[in-house]
Amino acid sequence: MTALVTGALLEVEGLRKEFAVRRGLLGRSVGSVLAVDGVDLSLRRGECLALVGESGSGKTTIARCVLRLEEPTAGSVRFDGEDLLALKPRELRRRRRRFQMVFQDPFGSLNPRQRVGSIVGEPLAVHEGLARVTRAGRAERVRELLGTVGLAPELASRWPHELSGGQRQRVGIARALSAGPDLLVADEPVTALDVSIRGQILDLLEDLSERLGLSLLLIAHDLAAVERLADRVAVLYLGRVVELASREELFSRPLHPYTVSLLSAVPRVEPGRRRQRIVLAGDPPSPLAPPPGCPFHPRCPIARRRCAEETPPLAEVMPGHSASCFYPGELSSPGVR
Numbered sequence: 001m002t003a004l005v006t007g008a009l010l011e012v013e014g015l016r017k018e019f020a021v022r023r024g025l026l027g028r029s030v031g032s033v034l035a036v037d038g039v040d041l042s043l044r045r046g047e048c049l050a051l052v053g054e055s056g057s058g059k060t061t062i063a064r065c066v067l068r069l070e071e072p073t074a075g076s077v078r079f080d081g082e083d084l085l086a087l088k089p090r091e092l093r094r095r096r097r098r099f100q101m102v103f104q105d106p107f108g109s110l111n112p113r114q115r116v117g118s119i120v121g122e123p124l125a126v127h128e129g130l131a132r133v134t135r136a137g138r139a140e141r142v143r144e145l146l147g148t149v150g151l152a153p154e155l156a157s158r159w160p161h162e163l164s165g166g167q168r169q170r171v172g173i174a175r176a177l178s179a180g181p182d183l184l185v186a187d188e189p190v191t192a193l194d195v196s197i198r199g200q201i202l203d204l205l206e207d208l209s210e211r212l213g214l215s216l217l218l219i220a221h222d223l224a225a226v227e228r229l230a231d232r233v234a235v236l237y238l239g240r241v242v243e244l245a246s247r248e249e250l251f252s253r254p255l256h257p258y259t260v261s262l263l264s265a266v267p268r269v270e271p272g273r274r275r276q277r278i279v280l281a282g283d284p285p286s287p288l289a290p291p292p293g294c295p296f297h298p299r300c301p302i303a304r305r306r307c308a309e310e311t312p313p314l315a316e317v318m319p320g321h322s323a324s325c326f327y328p329g330e331l332s333s334p335g336v337r
Contacts, residue, residue, distance in 0.1 A: 015075035050230035097179035106168035117156030166197035
């Protein structure tokens with residue numbers, strides 16, 4: 001277990017989430033899937049922590065548990081020193097204005113029956129302490145928020161289907177900002193967008209984080225986006241954190257074989273030189289039947305007998321750099337050839 005950061009805005013300890021597997025006409029439970037398995041994370045004020053890994057690694061489930069959109073099976077989630085899991089629904093609703101989410105699908109996350117102004121202004125009418133704002137004050141705040149995310153105030157009268165993908169994602173960000181949060185959870189915020197728009201949204205998130213002092217929990221497949229935005233990176237595999245380090249350390253000196261393989265697949269523009277890629281054998285194991293020992297050992301290029309028998313703990317290998325591996329750093333980053 002890694003030490004949590006003293007005075008962090010967000011502290012997650014021993015987080016577990018199991019989903020029941022039901023089959024048959026009566027929906028009887030036939031087992032469970034352990035989507036998140038004992039995750040420890042800390043997020044400092046003003047910091048961007050990225051969660052990366054393959055589909056099914058537990059990234060989004062962690063985010064949803066942190067926001068209590070899903071109820072964790074076990075563990076603790078503390079926000080600004082307060083245990084969120086101990087809050088009753090009414091108390092939790094009061095706190096929600098301080099942590100908001102930007103969803104992956106910029107169209108599906110917007111109500112097609114509401115105009116942009118209503119979508120962005122709805123949190124002002126819902127959250128206690130903000131609901132007292134007059135209708136005129138709310139309209140002014142909506143115009144201000146649209147300007148903050150780079151949209152013309154006139155778009156407040158538009159419907160979501162009249163906007164481009166990038167504009168819809170900016171509306172989603174404006175809605176998240178309207179409650180004045182301290183923490184913004186961005187779940188794959190650029191995956192559904194055209195490549196030409198992704199850079200603009202990343203610029204916007206970076207600018208907002210610096211200007212408003214937001215803490216950012218970034219969930220991403222795109223390692224180029226992670227390298228650009230993140231201060232620290234947590235690499236997940238089958239619901240567990242297998243490596244945790246600063247962005248600079250992780251990209252320059254990865255220790256876990258899984259991290260090395262992920263980074264080897266990142267395209268680099270180096271004319272005349274070819275990067276050697278590590279191609280993993282097989283597919284990720286089923287969370288219904290995880291392998292014994294290290295969950296990565298069936299695909300690991302350096303796995304040994306011990307890896308199949310024992311589960312390596314997440315331990316600090318060097319200051320600020322932890323890995324869940326018995327042989328950290330043995331598989332070096334592939335160079336170019």
